[in-house]
Every structure is written in structure tokens, then in C-alpha cells.
Amino acid sequence: MKNLHRVLALGSLLALCLHALPAAAEEGMWLPTQLAARAEQMKSLGLELPAEQLADLAKAPLNAIVNLGGCSASFVSADGLIITNHHCAESALQYVTNDANDRLRDGFLAGSRAEELWAGPGTNLLITTETVDVTADMQQAIRSAKSDAARFKALDLREKEIVKECEATPGMRCSLVSEMGGNQYRLIKARELRDVRLVAAPPEMVGFYGGDVDNWMWPRHCGDFAFFRAYVGPDGTSSDFDEKHVPFQPPAFLKVAKEPLEQGDFVMVAGYPGETSRLVTAEEFSFAEKVEYPWQIETMQQLIKILDEVSELSESNRARLRPSRFGLANYEKNNRGMLDGFRSSNVVARVTARDAALGDFKGSKELKAEILRRQEGYERDALLGWMMWTVDLLGNARLGYWLAREKKKQSDLERDQGYQERDWNRLSDRVERGDAEFVLEADKRLFVWFLNRAAALPANARIEAIDRFLKPYGTTPEAIAKAVDELYAKTSLLPLDAKMGLLTTKRADIEASSDPALKLIVDLYPLLRKLRDDGERESGADARLRPAFVAALLKAQGDNTYADANSTLRITYGTVRGYDGPDGSFYKPFTTLAGITAKHTGEDPFDAPKPLLDAIASGDQGGYRAPELGTVPVNFLSTLDTTGGNSGSATLNGRGELVGLLFDGNYESMAADWLFDTANTRSLHVDIRYVGWYLDRVMGAGNLLRELAITPSFAK
């Protein structure tokens, strides 16, 4: 699941608008407020806390759960110590890496609070403080509109107003989400902390042991954990790093479980799952299987090949391209998993039968026609979207021009979402981080690849601005390569200060510029604008047509339902349980230290550090041994219903105590984003006993253990 939270965030251009779904058995990403009604089932599975306590954002454990830059995380001490996944800390570890210390590769342990390192701009912490039902308000806006485009505008304006009002309170970040197919709207209020510092992380070959090979796979042996600490001003206000800041005192924190976790035990996870698509129409399932996933898989395989070729040229290229390559490889594997799941479980046939059973509902024919229409021209639009996303030069030019246009508008209320004043800081953070991963040769080759694909588009779906750009050169591979060479030779937008400068350049100056990258973007703008406008119109149509579809589904499936994931706080519960592997094998719910040694080959991605191998070989297990296994557990499986964005979530036992960290799903879980199957969908967790053993026996992090109220067995 590595980096998926990031990929999903960036790739949302292609994401469908998603809604609500029915639930059975242990399936379900529940709103906290829904849990009281499920108290009996939770108790029968092993919950010891009152279910009502889980509904209260102002009480433990929920008030210890936070959103950390798209991942989930939790407070684990009174002094603002935070635990999350190593892969959620990757970006921060890269930020604090320098020539002297490769902290991503080698890991990090602050010897004292003074040594804790600021994780950089963009690593911000959001603590959900309140959610408010704004359904009536939004539905009022829907009813008033005369067209789908106007409907979007009305919803969008109302959303901006509500968010702006909410963010008038300093330190608040607010967002508005549509749920249950637009039958419900909620405002999420969160407190934002911007001074987050790294406390500890294992080396990459512990945190991401098995790399791409093991990613999404079981059995697994990842030490996918990291510790941060939140800091605030002495007066409690938040800003970027400041020496005068003091550790944040959270309202509550999670306690590490003392009782051993065992097979069959109740577990739950509170976190911020990103996106699921369980309640879309059969036509959307079918399109994903037949067009979207195959196209994306093929595209990503080509892009990965290009990045690999450029990585071969130098070690520095390899290091800079690594995050992008990981992100693509992860997403490509995800798409393949989706496709495998669709095919092996006959997903489309099942959903087609589901929809057929609904019969007609209000607007059913129109919804179907609307969805089929928006699937036309997919290849051109996807090609353009992926080009803007992956070719850094074009992405920055587009961002600069778009932002310049939006800035000219009078107020945030008129601006596109994502380009409002509240977003400006984040946009420059993104440009700065992107620059650290920029490799000229890769950027050019990617651009060349996209232009060759664009040149081959059918006559009725051309990208005319690209045709105009290529006209002086022609469309042979050699001509395209020449066009790109000349563009990169002439543009002045490659240095970081030029990229940053573009974010404050005026629209008229960009339009008057002779920079070839800006000229191309200005020429592409009408089509990009049209695609966004189409999206807005489609969103308006969704607001009008989807509610009846979802209502029909809810009616057919009873009230056992929850909203599709949308990056808001959810709770999912289930049990620790294995599952059937390939024919003839069964996957047990726990892996152990011995498996790390067994997988070690000495070569990436199975190059376990010697101190870890030596510690395993020593047989020293202290208080971290699981009696059931006779050794220290490393990772475990549960039946929990999770997805990207849940990464880093605290895994809690029936008493609400910390037993692990969710860090991935199994291969079969990918297709569960569309249709959940209890038989083989599993979430993957780091066992907190491995975290403790590693901190103790390998890192010697006695102080950190004591802060977690664990008595060290080995460390001082």
C-alpha cells in the first residue's frame, strides 16, 4: 500500500466520484456515530469498551487519532509522541537526509528531544475535532440550480463559504464531504499542527523489507513504523518549526497493550481511509475492468521502463527517481490486483445482477446514459492527465498558469478548489518537494513518450495544442525527440527558483512569455479547462442523479450500510484471522522473526541489516515473545476493512489498547475497494511487540520505550 495515499491524492484527476454501500459480516468502514447501533456484534467479537465511547471524538481512543499528511497516526504519550508507518515517514526522512546522513536508508533515532528533526513543510497533522451535518444546507443549493453546471457551481460556492467560515478560527482546517451518493453532506473540522518532528525510524530495509516484491503480499516481515512528535508554541498556537516550540500535550493518548494478542482476537482500527468505489453503477465497474485498468497498467509499465532506463545512467538519478518509481510500481501492482480481483471474482457479473435487481428508480435511464457518455474519449483525457501529472516541467507550468488565472479572481469563493488562498502554501511545498525528485533526462523521455502516444490518437480525439506544437517538426519519433530537445534547451523554467517564481507570476506575463513550455500550456489551457468544466458538470449531474441510485441500493440491502471511504475518520473492526493462500496452502495470521532471516538474501529488497539479523540470531526476545508462537511476532493479519489512507492507523484490541499498526492490505484486498469479500480480504499490521523488540534489542531506545510505558528488557 506504500505511497498509495500519495498516488491517490495526485491521481484524483482520474478518480471517480464515489459514494455509499451496504455491509455484511465484518465488512464496513463505519462513521464513529454508527457504532452504538453495532454494539452487540462488536461485543460478541470481543469489544470490552462500551461501543458508545468509540463514537465520541472528544474521548479516548478517538481523540488520540490524527491524520498525518494523508496517512493515519496516533498519539502515544502525554508529550505528543506520535506513531505511524515508516512509509508515511518516507517523505520526512528524505527531507532530513543530507550528504552526511542518509536517514531514509539508515534510519534515525533522536538521542534527546533537542535532536528531534523538523519533518519539513507539508508534514502537517490534522486532529478531527468535530463533524457537522450540513445536508439540508447543501440540498438547498442543489434544488436552486437550473443546470448541472450551475448545480456544481452552487454546491461549490456553498462549500467554500462553509469552509471559509469554519477556517476563520485560527489553526483550523475544514473540509466538506459528500456521502451516501449525495444523500448526506458533512463538514469535518480539524485542528492543524505544522511543527512535526522525527523521533525515530528504522532503516528502510527494515521498514520496507521486501520492497516492491513483497508489497501487497503475505507473508510479510516489515518493521513499518516510525515515531514523530508534535510541537506547538508556548501559547498553544501552531506554525512551522520554531526553536521556542514545546511538545504538544494531546487530550489523550493510546496505551500499549500488555495482554498478548492472539489468533481470533478482536481488533479495530480508527483512521482516515482514502477512497473506495463500492457503490457505483455496474457500467462503472465494467469500464474500470475493460478500459481503465488495462490502459493504466500498460501506461504505467511503459513509464516505469523509462524511469528504470534513466536510473541506470547514474546512482544520483536512481535516488531521485526512487519515490516516483515506487509510487508507479505500487499503483501498477494495485491496478493489476484490481483487475485480477475483478476477473477471479466475477465482479462485473455480480454487480450487473445487483443493479438489474434494483429495477427502475428515479432517473435510472438518465444516470446510465450519463455515465456511458462520460466514458467516451477516455484515452485522450487520460493521456493528457497522466502527462500533466508525470512530466514535471509541464506540471509546474500548468500549475503556475492555472494559479495565476485563479488568483486574478476577486475572492476564494470564485476560485477553483485547490487554488484558493488557503492552498497557496501547500502548492509551493509541493513544487519544492517535486524539485528534489527532478531528473532532466527522465522528464524529457517521459514527455517524448507522451507526445508519441498523442501523435497516434485517432482523428476525432486529437489534442490540438500538441498538434500545433509538433507541426514545425513532424510526428516521426526523431522529430518528436528533436521538438522536446529544443523545448528543454529553450525553457527557463528548470531551476527551482524559476519554478517557485512562476507561482507568483501574473497571468498576463505568462501569456506574453516566449518560454516554449508556457506557450504550450497556454495553448493547452482551453482543453484542460474544458475537461475540468466537464468534470464539474458531471459532478452536478451526480448530485442530481446518484442519490436515487444509492437510495434504491440502500433499500434493497437494508440499513446495514456505511458511507464509501472519503478520507474522513472511520472505524473498522474484525478479528485476527488467517486465510487460504494458493491452492494447497493456508496463510497463518502471524509471521515471526525467523521469517526475516529466512527471506534475507543480502540483496535489495531482502537485505536485512546485520544488527537485526544478529539480534534475531541471539535469541534475545525479552518481554516481546508471543506465548502462542514461542517467538516474537512481526506482522499479523486481520479481517478489517481498510484501504489506502488507513496506513499508519493504530490497531486496537477490545480494550482500546495499541496492539499494532495497519500498514497494508493483501493482494486480494485491492479489488475490495470495489467489492468486499470476507473470505480473502485481509489487512496487514505490524505487531507492536516487534516494534518494542526492535526499539529495545536493536535500537537500544530505552527512553522511547519508557515514554511508551514499556519496561525495556535490554536497552538502558
Added chain:
Amino acid sequence: MKNLHRVLALGSLLALCLHALPAAAEEGMWLPTQLAARAEQMKSLGLELPAEQLADLAKAPLNAIVNLGGCSASFVSADGLIITNHHCAESALQYVTNDANDRLRDGFLAGSRAEELWAGPGTNLLITTETVDVTADMQQAIRSAKSDAARFKALDLREKEIVKECEATPGMRCSLVSEMGGNQYRLIKARELRDVRLVAAPPEMVGFYGGDVDNWMWPRHCGDFAFFRAYVGPDGTSSDFDEKHVPFQPPAFLKVAKEPLEQGDFVMVAGYPGETSRLVTAEEFSFAEKVEYPWQIETMQQLIKILDEVSELSESNRARLRPSRFGLANYEKNNRGMLDGFRSSNVVARVTARDAALGDFKGSKELKAEILRRQEGYERDALLGWMMWTVDLLGNARLGYWLAREKKKQSDLERDQGYQERDWNRLSDRVERGDAEFVLEADKRLFVWFLNRAAALPANARIEAIDRFLKPYGTTPEAIAKAVDELYAKTSLLPLDAKMGLLTTKRADIEASSDPALKLIVDLYPLLRKLRDDGERESGADARLRPAFVAALLKAQGDNTYADANSTLRITYGTVRGYDGPDGSFYKPFTTLAGITAKHTGEDPFDAPKPLLDAIASGDQGGYRAPELGTVPVNFLSTLDTTGGNSGSATLNGRGELVGLLFDGNYESMAADWLFDTANTRSLHVDIRYVGWYLDRVMGAGNLLRELAITPSFAK
């Protein structure tokens, strides 16, 4: 385990002389006569027959068990129908393949008895009829000798006399084996049938589904079965194929089980395990781990590379080289498995401790010194042995010259074993079969590779005849290539009739020949002879020194012992049981039809035939479904103690009924040839229900099913 029986037979130059061992739990390759004493344990595991019945060669089930060209096999009808593994029928399937019908690739089903096809020369059936203890006789010979060389000669002469006397009865094949470290000698009397015909076999992509990739692995999905029928003259005598022959009426045959086999059930196998090395000294274990396996693995990897390169040149090359390539790949994987097992189970340390605990015994220091001495000069001797074995031209020249020298001797009693009159037919069969796999380019490249290695040997261990051969050319790679080119250009020994003719050429004519291959062999002869003489002397020393070592071991380990495998009839028993796979997984004891479909990729070795996939998809399972699994089982695991040569063995339930066919061991079982570990050593079997289902639903072999007393569910 594919082809290992063959590789072991050919590779015996390098095999150590092997002996006896202690037993615990379900470990043990028992002589039938030993079973009465184990009746209680067998009964507790589920044996329903009287254990004494298993000791009687003249009664069922033992009188239904036969040896088929190095594999095990069983009679399964009153009309001489025989079941064994597909991989034991590979050579026969290749023999009956012609331009019109690729029966190895596509499988075969005789529509009637008239269509059954003779399996060719060399596919002979041996039915053990009696075993006689000749220990006193042989020990008399040992005592009379004055030196180790003389001791070998005395033993060898006495063995030949006993075998000759035994084979005076027409149709008998006899052999004499040393057991328990030379504390015991047995004469094995067997009836030989030479007209064996193919009845049915599935396509190679069913019988050897998964190929090299799955070989030695679990979970497995092989239809590794084939049917033959034995024919004899109307008067009951045996000879090669004759139209007048009639089906052989065996004294007994196995019945297919009607009760479903389940996890935990008792199973046993009667068959002819080839060779184990469990009771050799720690010095021999250590040498195998440190020198022999690493050297052989590296050598085989190089040879495989050469065969792959030549296979790339044409499809005909690929087809001809396939058996050799399979044999090498299988043996290479076997050696790696051995080495992995040695290392992961600390085998040498454990055996060193075992030997140390024995203390001194009669001749203990001398035995140790003798073993260390014979390990010297390993590389030169191994290189020469592998060159003679794998370079066809040299192998044939050596065979012809050796045979010519031995033929000049007055009687079989003076001749080397393997070159007696009784062996002459088999030797020409072997040459003929070898010719079918000959590829000139591969032979030359292999020879070049060996010469380059020989040229690099240290000064104190040169092969002088090779030095003399290369002298006119030099030892650069180019010079060696030229030498080989010229030799193959000049030799007249490449056509099959020349190879066959050499087997009847006189010694003097060979020594006077100007053929460069024969000149080289005549020059190499003194060293080859010396190596054989050394081997004979070592064998004489073993006869003198090993008995005390083994006696000391037996005393230390109690009387729970059985002889090491030596290709004689043994019974092993245990239960159907899974085992722990890689950390985090458990291997279940049965695989099922669904796994075949799941593994299918459409590419070799996972290219399941469409009729099989369609039959699986149809859901038709008839009477072959296992109630425990709800589907048709394909392969299963047992705790049985088996090795190469057991391939094709009938697997029997507690009532002595046929439940499957042993066809392989798991990866961990390879090292069990040296030291058995119940925890992870497993035998792999084809479930007889898969055989029945395949014959019925896929092949439509109704007549064959009825002959097996199975009522077809689908076939006519």
C-alpha cells in the same frame, strides 16, 4: 524427483558406498521382513492388514509391486495392467513418438489392446520373487583376503558366482547387495519381463505440469501417472515384443480404494528406493557440503547454460537435448536442496556430535584416515567422470574400448561388473537411446568446456592424456576449440551404426585405430582404470572398516534400524499430513482441481491443455470428489520416507488398497537422503481420484476404468 532415478544410475561414479541407519518416529525404509516387529506402531497409525502379510513376497500386496526400469510400479488388474508415474514413462513415450504423433507432448490412449505400443528395448519389468541372506558366504570371502584390493576381488568374484548361478534359471535377473555397512549381504532374485507396452498417459503438460519450476515443490498439481501392460509368450516365457504374446497374468494386483482418503490417514508405499547416505561418517557429510555439492552445482549450471545455448539454435536441438537438460536441471536443484538442507539444519555439526559420541571403535582411526585420503584429488576425478558421462562421443568410445578389453577376458567371473555377458544387451540399448538425444553442436561445446577446465587443473593433478592431446594446439580457448573441431571432423564414430559397431570391435583393432577419439580414450585408459582400481580398493577397505562403524552406531541408537536404500524392495509407512511452509504459511495436505486453473498461464510449464481446463470449469466431478474438500483432490502429502527410485510406487491405505502414486519429495526431503527430519520431510503423491477423474472426464477411457473396477461417471 523427475529423472533422478536415471541420473543416479548414470552418476554412480560419484556416489558414495552407502550403508545403514537408525530410525525414529515415522522415518524408515523397512525391509518387508522387519515389519512384523513394527506391527503395533503401524496398527496405531491405522494399518488394518496384519503387518505379517506385508512381509510375504508371495502374497498381496507385495507380489503386485514391481521395478520398472529404475522406477517402482504395480499391477492393477488381472490382465497385467501396470500403473506408474508419467515421468517413469517418459523414455517409453519418446520411443513411441514419431513424426505423426508426439506422444510425449500429447499423451496416449490405446483404443484397444491391439493398439498398445511396445515401450522399446530397456523398459523391462523386474518382479522380486525371493531374497536370500548370503552374509556368511560373503564374510568368508572377506576374511580370506590379504589386502583391500584382494578383498574387493574376492567379494566381487563370489558375488558374480552367486549371481551367475541364480541367473542360470531362464528369465531371472539377480543382484547382490551389501547392507548395514557390510554387516549383511542379500541376494535379490527377480523375474524379468521384456515385453512391456504403453496403455495410457496424459499429455506432458498434465503429467509434468509445472515442469522444472514446480519440481520438488509444494503445492503441486501433477497428473504424474501412466499405464503399461506386461506381455509374455503363451508359454509364460518373456522376450522382447512379439505379436504372439499375451497379457501377463500377475499373481495378484492392487485394488483401487473405495473409501475416501483424508488428512491424518495411514498410508504406506512399497517400492524400490535408490540410494540414501544416512550412515556415512561425519567426514563424508562435511565433504559433501563443503566440496562435492558446491562443485557439482557450479559444474551443472555451466553445462545447463551450454545446453540452453544450443537449444536456442533449433527446435530439433531443443527436443533432443530436453531429457539431458531436464536431468541436469533436476539434479542441480537436488544438489542445491541438499546444500540448503545441510546448512539450514546444521547437519554436519549434528553428525559430528553423533560420531564423537561413539568414541573409539575397532579401526576408527584407520577408517577416518582412509576417508580423508580418498577425498584428495576430487576435482580432477570428478571432472573426468562428468566429461565421460556427458560428452557422448567420449562416453561411447570409452564404453567400446572398455567392453572390448573385458570381452577378451575368459569368463564373466573375471570381467568388471557392468561389462559381463548379461549386461551386453543393456549396453547396446543404452547407446541406441543415447543416440536419439545426440546433438553434435552440444557435444562439441561440452567437450570444449571440459577441456578448458582440465587445462586449468593444478600441476599436481593434471590429466596427462589430455595434456598430450592438446599439446599440438595449446591451451588458449581458441586452441582448444580448434582441437575439438578437428577431432569431430576426423572421427568416424558419430553415426549410430558406428557407435553400435564399436561395441563389437576387438581391443587390438581399437588400439590400432587412427580415429582421434579412440586414440584419446586409449591414452586416457590407464587413468580411468586407476580410478576404477582405486574404487575397488576403497570398496575392499569399506568391507573391512565400515562394519565396525555401523555396529557402533547401531549399538548407540538401539535396534530401531533399517538398511540404507539400495534399490531393493522396501516399505515405508506414515500418515497424510501437511507441514509448515515459509514463515507465516502452512502447507495443507491436499491440492485440488482449482489450483490447476489458478496456476495456468498458457506458457510452459504452466500450459494446461484446454480439455483439462474445460473439464475443471464444467464442475463435473462424478464419484471422484473428496467429501472433506468438496472437490477432486489432485496431489497429497505424506510423512513417508522415500527417495529417487520410489517414483511410481503405489501408495496404499491401511487396507492395502491403492490411494495414489508417489511421484516426488518436497524440497526439504532432498537433504533427508542424509538425515531425516519428520518436521518438514514430505513425500508427494498423485491422488488416485485425480487419475480416475482424468481418465473418465478428460480422456473418456471407460474400458480402462472398468479394468480398474471403477464405474465411470462420464465415459462410455
